Amino acid sequence: xxxxxxxxxxxxxxxxxxxxxxxxxxxxxxxxxxxxxxxxxxxxxxxxxxxxxxxxxxxxxxxxxxxxxxxxxxxxxxxxxxxxxxxxxxxxxxxxxxxxxxxxxxxxxxxxxxxxxxxxxxxxxxxxxxxxxxxxxxxxxxxxxxxxxxxxxxxxxxxxxxxxxxxxxxxxxxxxxxxxxxxxxxxxxxxxxxxxxxxxxxxxxxxxxxxxxxxxxxxxxxxxxxxxxxxxxxxxxxxxxxxxxxxxxxxxxxxxxxxxxxxxxxxxxxxxxxxxxxxxxxxxxxxxxxxxxxxxxxxxxxxxxxxxxxxxxxxxxxxxxxxxxxxxxxxxxxxxxxxxxxxxxxxxxxxxxxxxxxxxxxxxxxxxxxxxxxxxxxxxxxxxxxxxxxxxxxxxxxxxxxxxxxxxxxxxxxxxxxxxxxxxxxxxxxxxxxxxxxxxxxxxxxxxxxxxxxxxxxxxxxxxxxxxxxxxxxxxxxxxxxxxxx
Amino acid sequence: xxxxxxxxxxxxxxxxxxxxxxxxxxxxxxxxxxxxxxxxxxxxxxxxxxxxxxxxxxxxxxxxxxxxxxxxxxxxxxxxxxxxxxxxxxxxxxxxxxxxxxxxxxxxxxxxxxxxxxxxxxxxxxxxxxxxxxxxxxxxxxxxxxxxxxxxxxxxxxxxxxxxxxxxxxxxxxxxxxxxxxxxxxxxxxxxxxxxxxxxxxxxxxxxxxxxxxxxxxxxxxxxxxxxx
Numbered sequence: 001x002x003x004x005x006x007x008x009x010x011x012x013x014x015x016x017x018x019x020x021x022x023x024x025x026x027x028x029x030x031x032x033x034x035x036x037x038x039x040x041x042x043x044x045x046x047x048x049x050x051x052x053x054x055x056x057x058x059x060x061x062x063x064x065x066x067x068x069x070x071x072x073x074x075x076x077x078x079x080x081x082x083x084x085x086x087x088x089x090x091x092x093x094x095x096x097x098x099x100x101x102x103x104x105x106x107x108x109x110x111x112x113x114x115x116x117x118x119x120x121x122x123x124x125x126x127x128x129x130x131x132x133x134x135x136x137x138x139x140x141x142x143x144x145x146x147x148x149x150x151x152x153x154x155x156x157x158x159x160x161x162x163x164x165x166x167x168x169x170x171x172x173x174x175x176x177x178x179x180x181x182x183x184x185x186x187x188x189x190x191x192x193x194x195x196x197x198x199x200x201x202x203x204x205x206x207x208x209x210x211x212x213x214x215x216x217x218x219x220x221x222x223x224x225x226x227x228x229x230x231x232x233x234x235x236x237x238x239x240x241x242x243x244x245x246x247x248x249x250x251x252x253x254x255x256x257x258x259x260x261x262x263x264x265x266x267x268x269x270x271x272x273x274x275x276x277x278x279x280x281x282x283x284x285x286x287x288x289x290x291x292x293x294x295x296x297x298x299x300x301x302x303x304x305x306x307x308x309x310x311x312x313x314x315x316x317x318x319x320x321x322x323x324x325x326x327x328x329x330x331x332x333x334x335x336x337x338x339x340x341x342x343x344x345x346x347x348x349x350x351x352x353x354x355x356x357x358x359x360x361x362x363x364x365x366x367x368x369x370x371x372x373x374x375x376x377x378x379x380x381x382x383x384x385x386x387x388x389x390x391x392x393x394x395x396x397x398x399x400x401x402x403x404x405x406x407x408x409x410x411x412x413x414x415x416x417x418x419x420x421x422x423x424x425x426x427x428x429x430x431x432x433x434x435x436x437x438x439x440x441x442x443x444x445x446x447x448x449x450x451x452x453x454x455x456x457x458x459x460x461x462x463x464x465x466x467x468x469x470x471x472x473x474x475x476x477x478x479x480x481x482x483x484x485x486x
Numbered sequence: 487x488x489x490x491x492x493x494x495x496x497x498x499x500x501x502x503x504x505x506x507x508x509x510x511x512x513x514x515x516x517x518x519x520x521x522x523x524x525x526x527x528x529x530x531x532x533x534x535x536x537x538x539x540x541x542x543x544x545x546x547x548x549x550x551x552x553x554x555x556x557x558x559x560x561x562x563x564x565x566x567x568x569x570x571x572x573x574x575x576x577x578x579x580x581x582x583x584x585x586x587x588x589x590x591x592x593x594x595x596x597x598x599x600x601x602x603x604x605x606x607x608x609x610x611x612x613x614x615x616x617x618x619x620x621x622x623x624x625x626x627x628x629x630x631x632x633x634x635x636x637x638x639x640x641x642x643x644x645x646x647x648x649x650x651x652x653x654x655x656x657x658x659x660x661x662x663x664x665x666x667x668x669x670x671x672x673x674x675x676x677x678x679x680x681x682x683x684x685x686x687x688x689x690x691x692x693x694x695x696x697x698x699x700x701x702x703x704x705x706x707x708x709x710x711x712x713x714x715x
Binding site for chain 2: 009
């Protein structure tokens, strides 16, 4: 029999025939390993779990037409082929136009969209009544409904007014003292409107702008007084560069300039032209945001109303991916040359990253503490084992065991325990992670096969480390101990 | 030819002289008993002869080599190679079977050999009990296993500390018979005891008192009738 075989025989005998003591050590290692592997599993699984949760915050990527290009449903669909279907949770197209309520000539923003997709990218929308599910149905924002006294079941008659571009509308003489109105395509989400009054010298005396269709943080600034003031006292038409653009809102600024230049006496513009549709209100939308001022209808209805189909202003995407992966998709979309530009909704992605980071560092911290506790526990048990076996160690030394042999035997025992405990712990840990995952995140996890050997190796290393102090004590035992009678 | 020689050996703990200028010699193949009351220095001498302690003064020649100045690592090697130990409390590894306990000694010495270990158990009449745990063996049986363990590596010297102290008369006789047999085969035996009967089984008795050799007695009965085989 080789020495190694005898070594293994002694170790297994020690573990198997001294069950109760070893069971305690084994259990402490197994529990430590279980928590360890469980937490590591969660550590790596949390981002995946949380991404699903985060999607309830709404869209995290916006798709808009790239400069000078038009975006269509088909074109956007083609551009999105690079994102796996299971990650692309929602894609909601929007087209914004200005419509008029026939009854009182009031203007509202109408958004054409796909209601099935709205539910995925804006899950926080609260609808009183129901989402439209057929043709000639609309969802109206709460403030629209309040203004117009619309209720679920009411019928609204809407008409479409093409964005005026003076020349088309038939030019009318502009005289001193006239009130003019104009509009132009703004940035992405829709048109901008200006109403201005001229003084006796044909200079702008008063101006009001409507940029409610623009992104609040950017184009929205153009609605503020510090910017509109820049138009006052200027003669028509404005020259290029005459009005300093708001930084970060160049497109909207320029749109307002062209709206001013295209402005015509109001009576020419307010005339209702184009199609008129009767639409039934199926639901009233409450969001607490600017959507409450919109009228939502299907893209098909909007197409009928405006007489043109397919063109989109924006597409909201809900993509389940980590921050880096998401940035990768955005770069790919921007580089694809498919006529669309993508940008991250930073507000969402940044907070996702922050929350994930905090969760992961919490798990990391707990893991470190558990590791430490396990080490203390194993070390204490091994210490007790050494104390309990003082006689045996003395005997072994008396029989000629060198310090090295004693060290090897205890380390061997500790690591063997670590291996068994690690294996047991990996199994328990998976169960533990599964329970946490199901109860906290509401989804199950998949077993990472690599985690089993890794847990075993880590447990072995930790047991070995915990054994160092007890082993030092064991080596220090005097063999003469066995000669003393009791 | 002397196997073991203690020359002017003293062991001093502070004021206390556990051994005080002791001179003894043991020949190759001799069976010697060491007797003395508690505190006479038996244990200290046993530790020194067993390479588990070093004298404060004097020389200890084992097989011609002075072991009094060796490092403890070297002493471990010498103990392993030349000495077989038998203890009063038996001292078996309690989770190993009889044969495994014998093999532990082989493991530290050279190569474990189960067949050889079983042969040694055969010699002490425990071949049938080879796969029993210590808890399943009687005290006498355990001590016989320990004798088998002590002789498995063919040591030059078997050093026994009160080997029969915890045994009844029947088992005492069995163990002494085993010693007798080993003696006949030429093994040197040093038996520390306070039992005159056990001491009488040896060829010569060295009596210690207050750390000194009080007297040496040659047991005439040894050569005459043999009580033990």
